[in-house]
Amino acid sequence: MPVLKSEVVPVDSEPHVVAVRQSVRAWSQELGFSLVDQTKIVTAASELARNTIKHGGGGTLKMELLNEGIRKGLRLTFEDHGPGIPDIALAMKDGYTSGGGLGLGLGGSKRLVNDFQLESKVGQGTKVTITRWK
Amino acid sequence: MERIPILRMGDFLLVTIQVDMHDRLALALQDDLTSRISDTGARGVLIDISSLETVDSFIGRMLSNIASMSRVMDAETVVVGMQPEVAITLVELGLALPGVRTALNVERGMDLLRNSRQNNAWGRR
Numbered sequence: 128m129p130v131l132k133s134e135v136v137p138v139d140s141e142p143h144v145v146a147v148r149q150s151v152r153a154w155s156q157e158l159g160f161s162l163v164d165q166t167k168i169v170t171a172a173s174e175l176a177r178n179t180i181k182h183g184g185g186g187t188l189k190m191e192l193l194n195e196g197i198r199k200g201l202r203l204t205f206e207d208h209g210p211g212i213p214d215i216a217l218a219m220k221d222g223y224t225s226g227g228g229l230g231l232g233l234g235g236s237k238r239l240v241n242d243f244q245l246e247s248k249v250g251q252g253t254k255v256t257i258t259r260w261k
Numbered sequence: 262m263e264r265i266p267i268l269r270m271g272d273f274l275l276v277t278i279q280v281d282m283h284d285r286l287a288l289a290l291q292d293d294l295t296s297r298i299s300d301t302g303a304r305g306v307l308i309d310i311s312s313l314e315t316v317d318s319f320i321g322r323m324l325s326n327i328a329s330m331s332r333v334m335d336a337e338t339v340v341v342g343m344q345p346e347v348a349i350t351l352v353e354l355g356l357a358l359p360g361v362r363t364a365l366n367v368e369r370g371m372d373l374l375r376n377s378r379q380n381n382a383w384g385r386r
Contacts, residue, residue: 169315177317
């Protein structure tokens with residue numbers, strides 16, 4: 128799939144959550160996303176960035192502007208080298224939390240995007256990829 | 262450290278969130294508001310989020326916490342001005358802000374606070 132543009136940004140500390148929201152907002156505006164679609168992917172990115180910091184001990188976000196046929200999309204890949212997720216099905220469940228939050232981060236962000244992929248290996252890290260198409 | 266200003270208007274406290282809050286700023290607001298309620302004896306808190314472009318689960322939780330804490334301290338909280346796209350996103354995220362009273366704009370929010378204050382006053386007689 129052709130990638131028109133890509134950038135990797137750090138997701139290591141709390142101020143990066145705000146930076147991620149701002150970058151994702153700028154890219155989704157560039158893509159011409161509607162206000163609702165912008166808000167959805169920015170919110171999903173905010174949840175995942177916080178997960179990367181709190182549970183993954185920090186990592187990176189790769190932003191990619193995709194072009195597939197006539198449609199364009201924004202793909203975000205959050206990657207960390209933290210402890211990993213032992214039970215992915217459980218972690219995806221609404222209300223389940225290991226970090227004292229509301230437990231809406233993973234399941235909630237899945238509902239806000241078109242594609243959602245989660246790969247995790249205990250002791251190696253976690254990679255979450257989300258895509259929103261225009 | 263950066264702080265969100267809290268204004269006092271009679272019996273009520275007004276907060277307008279105009280910046281994209283990082284988590285610590287949101288937590289500071291929670292703490293500041295509870296101490297201001299205690300210092301001023303405020304009966305209501307109005308939080309205007311009309312400039313907020315995103316409300317994620319963290320900010321949502323902060324709003325719920327503020328509502329619960331102020332209720333325990335005998336003050337009502339009303340969150341006003343949520344953007345339509347923020348409302349759509351919050352509900353899809355799975356966050357319906359339980360226990361948080363909302364109003365469309367500042368005017369209606371103030372009405373709500375005044376009315377609930379009057380009703381309470383009647384109830385106490």
